[in-house]
Every structure is written in structure tokens, then in C-alpha cells.
Amino acid sequence: MKTGNLTPDLSALKTNLEKHEKPLTFTGWFKNVYVAVKSVLTGLGITFKYVTSVKPVTIEYPEVRETLPDNSRSRLFNDVDNCISCMQCAQACPVDCIYITATRRAKEAPKLKTDDGSPIKLDLKQYTIDTALCCYCGLCTTVCPTECLTHTTDYEFAQYTLDEMKYDYLDQDIRAWKHRIVK
Amino acid sequence: MIEINATDVTNNDDKVKSELLTLNMGPQHPATHGVLRVEIKTDSEIVAQAIPHLGYLHRCMEKHCEHLDYRGVIPFADRMDYLAAMNMEWGYALTIEKMLGTEVPRRAEYVRAIVGELQRIASHLMFFGTYAIDLGAFTPFLYAFQDREFILRIFEELSGARLLYNYIWIGGVWNDITDAQLKRIESFLNEFEESLKKYHTLVGENKIFIERTANVGVISEEMAYQYGATGPVLRGSGIDWDLRKTRPYGIYEELDFDVIIGSGEKGQLGDCWDRYYVRFYEMFESIKIIRQCLDGIEEGPVMGKVPKIIKVPAGEIYMKTECPRGELGYHLISDGTKKPYRLKVKSSCFTHVSMLPEMAPGQLIADFVATIGSIDIVLGEVDR
Numbered sequence: 001m002k003t004g005n006l007t008p009d010l011s012a013l014k015t016n017l018e019k020h021e022k023p024l025t026f027t028g029w030f031k032n033v034y035v036a037v038k039s040v041l042t043g044l045g046i047t048f049k050y051v052t053s054v055k056p057v058t059i060e061y062p063e064v065r066e067t068l069p070d071n072s073r074s075r076l077f078n079d080v081d082n083c084i085s086c087m088q089c090a091q092a093c094p095v096d097c098i099y100i101t102a103t104r105r106a107k108e109a110p111k112l113k114t115d116d117g118s119p120i121k122l123d124l125k126q127y128t129i130d131t132a133l134c135c136y137c138g139l140c141t142t143v144c145p146t147e148c149l150t151h152t153t154d155y156e157f158a159q160y161t162l163d164e165m166k167y168d169y170l171d172q173d174i175r176a177w178k179h180r181i182v183k
Numbered sequence: 184m185i186e187i188n189a190t191d192v193t194n195n196d197d198k199v200k201s202e203l204l205t206l207n208m209g210p211q212h213p214a215t216h217g218v219l220r221v222e223i224k225t226d227s228e229i230v231a232q233a234i235p236h237l238g239y240l241h242r243c244m245e246k247h248c249e250h251l252d253y254r255g256v257i258p259f260a261d262r263m264d265y266l267a268a269m270n271m272e273w274g275y276a277l278t279i280e281k282m283l284g285t286e287v288p289r290r291a292e293y294v295r296a297i298v299g300e301l302q303r304i305a306s307h308l309m310f311f312g313t314y315a316i317d318l319g320a321f322t323p324f325l326y327a328f329q330d331r332e333f334i335l336r337i338f339e340e341l342s343g344a345r346l347l348y349n350y351i352w353i354g355g356v357w358n359d360i361t362d363a364q365l366k367r368i369e370s371f372l373n374e375f376e377e378s379l380k381k382y383h384t385l386v387g388e389n390k391i392f393i394e395r396t397a398n399v400g401v402i403s404e405e406m407a408y409q410y411g412a413t414g415p416v417l418r419g420s421g422i423d424w425d426l427r428k429t430r431p432y433g434i435y436e437e438l439d440f441d442v443i444i445g446s447g448e449k450g451q452l453g454d455c456w457d458r459y460y461v462r463f464y465e466m467f468e469s470i471k472i473i474r475q476c477l478d479g480i481e482e483g484p485v486m487g488k489v490p491k492i493i494k495v496p497a498g499e500i501y502m503k504t505e506c507p508r509g510e511l512g513y514h515l516i517s518d519g520t521k522k523p524y525r526l527k528v529k530s531s532c533f534t535h536v537s538m539l540p541e542m543a544p545g546q547l548i549a550d551f552v553a554t555i556g557s558i559d560i561v562l563g564e565v566d567r
Contacts, residue, residue: 036390043385047322057329069336071358073343094255137258137349142357151343 089140217562233543397450400554414509
């Protein structure tokens with residue numbers, strides 16, 4: 001073991017090189033050349049088949065855009081109208097990138113329900129996801145009881161600053177995504 | 184024959200004063216496959232000493248897991264060996280299932296075997312492509328990626344992500360596989376088997392490739408035992424040890440496949456060519472396994488009964504699985520709460536990196552590149 005040893009073992013150098021040295025005969029030399037040329041030509045033959053018979057597979061982004069499978073886990077979207085502020089997504093998140101603030105709904109306020117009929121008992125004040133922190137594992141979407149938090153197939157959302165990656169889903173602009181992308 | 188006299192290098196009273204040159208390979212060297220820095224001391228073009236420096240990709244994974252619930256660890260297990268994330272998840276899921284005593288549905292076991300072996304193919308294709316690049320051949324890389332792309336696409340449809348899947352869960356798998364997907368996998372395998380044979384002619388039997396890899400970076404049987412090498416590196420040295428055979432998990436017991444071991448066909452036993460050979464022919468075995476799974480897959484649920492909040496009973500377990508790069512072991516200590524008390528991961532790549540200092544002395548620098556490539560390390564798994 002030589003890891004801890006800071007002076008290199010030079011005696012190993014010579015022996016290691018000698019070990020692999022084989023005497024080369026006259027016929028052996030020609031045989032080597034023949035085998036080398038033959039194997040290289042066989043390889044080139046395979047490559048040339050690809051030149052003619054295989055159609056290109058490269059997708060020329062951004063001229064051509066690939067549609068991702070429906071399952072793809074890309075940008076998160078929360079439909080805040082259906083959110084019951086249960087905080088399960090925030091608890092499931094392994095990187096803690098979901099920030100939720102909610103207050104108890106006043107008793108005299110009109111009763112609200114989500115699309116699937118669960119009563120909304122809390123007023124959502126803040127629902128922010130730091131997409132720069134998000135690891136796109138999908139654990140938050142699986143625990144969501146009303147299925148309002150989903151991964152979309154939208155993958156082009158690079159920004160110049162980290163702050164721009166923080167999405168406030170109560171924001172009007174982001175709410176409008178609902179009619180655009182949600183699967 | 185290059186003559187090296189050890190005394191010439193060290194004695195300063197000679198006419199020509201010479202000393203060893205320190206050369207830093209990495210951490211951003213393309214041949215080190217990630218962020219490995221190898222400090223090599225060279226005498227002209229011959230490596231006298233190589234010291235690997237680790238830690239550039241250390242993300243405190245083990246410590247971080249102590250603050251997560253058991254389901255939340257899976258995305259982090261993915262990020263260890265990002266080229267074989269399915270196998271990383273599988274090992275972790277098995278560990279927790281064994282502690283909980285969960286029964287995994289038969290269909291889920293089949294799906295796990297299919298994705299696990301597809302992942303092994305994808306990982307070995309990655310090795311095949313990048314190893315050819317290390318040795319100066321660019322074309323095989325493109326072929327390998329073309330086939331790998333199909334596998335990633337199937338995984339994307341199954342799980343939603345291309346590399347970090349979070350697909351194999353505790354108790355089963357996330358989504359069910361459809362019949363259409365199974366058919367596509369089957370037709371892919373037929374095509375892929377044909378092209379694999381071509382790839383072997385293109386690379387493995389190429390004289391230049393053989394000259395570059397045979398007799399280079401020899402790991403003897405004894406050395407492989409001593410260092411605790413696992414996976415293709417161990418099998419490349421001629422030792423018949425595959426956890427899928429010797430300690431079967433999942434449904435491997437019911438499947439019929441061979442363990443590929445190196446034979447020293449082109450040079451010495453345990454050289455780079457043997458390791459290449461083992462990895463390459465393992466892909467054929469994986470195809471065999473997947474075909475059997477496609478034939479035998481059963482209907483049913485893909486998720487077993489798992490409590491909503493997982494609380495692993497207090498105790499200790501060590502579970503190991505055969506990953507593309509070797510054995511991956513999870514040592515879990517639980518204190519009965521919903522978070523692991525300690526989760527130690529035994530990585531195979533770490534063991535293999537530790538073999539570099541012994542393999543390096545006396546090699547040419549170009550051969551050293553071939554040696555690093557042949558042990559196929561992923562630094563995410565080395566540092567964790």
C-alpha cells in the first residue's frame with residue numbers, strides 16, 4: 001500500500017515495464033500489421049453503414065422541440081383555488097423548498113369547496129416554491145390530497161437570477177398558467 | 184525498451200540532475216470521469232506514484248439522510264450513482280422493506296428487475312462509450328448514446344425523469360408499466376442485441392484497442408481480494424462472484440443467467456481488456472434476464488401495503504445489492520422513529536479508487552488514463 005508513502009517507489013518502474021515486453025519476431029510483426037489493418041477496416045465498414053443507412057437522431061433544438069411524455073416531472077404548478085393548505089407537500093419535500101402560510105378562515109365567510117368537494121378551511125396567504133432549490137423528485141405531488149399540485153411538462157424556465165426562480169403561485173400571472181399547461 | 188535507473192532519479196550527484204514532475208490530473212480532466220483529482224508524480228512519461236484526492240463531490244448525503252423521513256431518502260440515493268440510479272433506489276428500498284417486513288407484489292418485483300437490468304445496460308453503455316473516448320475513439324460513444332437514449336426515454340415515461348428517477352419506492356414501484364411499453368422494450372432488445380455484436384467488432388476486437396488495454400492495469404486475483412473489489416472489477420480478475428447469484432434478491436433466484444468472468448483472453452488475467460469484456464458481455468446477460476421477465480411478468484398491483492408514515496422498528500441491518508459498478512451496501516441503524524438514526528453507504532467505486540495507487544507505478548500516463556477508465560468510477564458514489 002503506497003498511499004501514505006510520500007516517496008514514490010521507483011524500483012517498481014522498471015519491473016512493471018519489463019513484464020509486458022514480449023520478444024517480437026519477424027512474422028509476428030507482419031501479423032500484427034495485418035490484424036491491425038483488418039480490424040480497423042472492419043470497424044470502418046460498420047461506421048460507413050451508419051453513414052448511409054441510419055437516419056439522424058439528433059433533435060435540432062430550439063428549431064425542433066421535443067414533446068415530453070405526460071409523466072415528465074418538470075416545472076411545478078399549484079392550482080391555488082383547489083389548495084386546502086394541508087401542508088403535506090411541504091412536509092414531504094426533502095429539500096424544504098415549499099413555503100406555505102395560511103390563516104384560519106373566518107366562520108362567517110362564505111363556504112368554499114375545491115373541485116373534488118373537499119372543504120377549504122384555511123385561507124392561503126402564501127404559496128411559494130423555490131424552483132431553484134427544487135430537486136424535481138415528485139414526492140410533493142404524490143401526497144397532495146386534492147391533486148392541485150402537479151408537475152407540468154414545461155421545461156424552459158431558465159432565469160438570470162435566483163430570485164426569479166421563486167414562484168408565488170398566488171400571483172395573477174402564474175395563476176393564468178392553469179389554462180395553458182396543466183396536464 | 185526504455186531504460187530507467189532508479190538511482191539516476193534520486194541521486195543529485197549525477198551529471199544530469201533530474202527530479203520527478205508533479206502533475207495534477209483533474210478535478211476537471213475529462214478522463215477522470217467526474218471530479219476526481221489524481222496527483223501523479225511522473226518521470227518523463229512514466230507514472231511513479233499516483234495519489235487520488237477525493238471529496239470534490241461530497242454532499243453530506245449520509246448525514247443529510249438522518250434528517251429526512253424514509254421516503255425522502257430515495258431522491259438522495261438517486262444522486263449517489265447518477266448513472267445507475269435505479270439500482271441505488273432498489274438497494275435502499277430492499278433495506279427498508281426487510282426491516283419493515285413488507286411483502287412486495289410479484290408484478291413490482293418483475294418491473295424492478297426489468298428497470299434494474301435496463302439501467303445496468305444503460306450504465307455499461309456509458310462505460311463503453313466513455314472508455315472508447317478515453318482511448319481516442321469517438322464514434323462508439325455516439326452509438327452507445329443512441330441506444331442509451333431509448334432506455335432513458337422508457338424510464339422517463341415510467342417515472343417522469345431521465346436520470347434521477349425516484350421510481351422504486353418502499354413497497355413497490357411508483358407507476359405501473361404498460362403492455363405497450365413492454366412491447367417496445369422487447370423490440371428494442373432485438374435490435375440492440377444485433378448492434379451490440381457490431382459494437383464488439385468495432386471496439387473490442389480492434390487491434391489498437393487491444394494493444395491499449397491488454398496487459399494494462401492488471402489487478403491480480405490476490406489484489407482484488409485484498410482490496411475488497413466488487414462487481415465487474417472483481418469478475419474481471421477471474422473471480423466468480425455475483426450477488427445476483429450468490430445472495431439472490433428480488434426475483435433473481437428464478438431467473439437463468441450466467442456470470443461473466445474475465446479469462447485473460449487478450450493478455451493477462453485482470454487487465455483492462457478483461458474488465459471491458461466483463462462489462463460488455465454482462466449486457467448480453469441483462470438482455471437475457473429482461474427477456475425472461477417480459478415473458479414471466481404477472482398481473483397485479485405494483486405497490487405493497489406500506490404504512491403512510493414509515494417507522495422502521497429499532498434495529499440494525501446491512502443489505503447489499505449488485506449494482507453496475509459493484510456491490511452497494513446500505514447499513515441502516517434505526518431507533519424506531521420516522522427518521523434513520525444512521526445510514527452508512529458502502530460504495531464499490533470508493534474501493535476501486537483506492538486500488539489506483541497500487542496499479543499506477545510503472546505505467547505510461549496514457550495507460551493510466553486507460554486504467555482509470557476501466558474501473559469505471561462515478562464520483563457521486565465515491566464521495567456521496
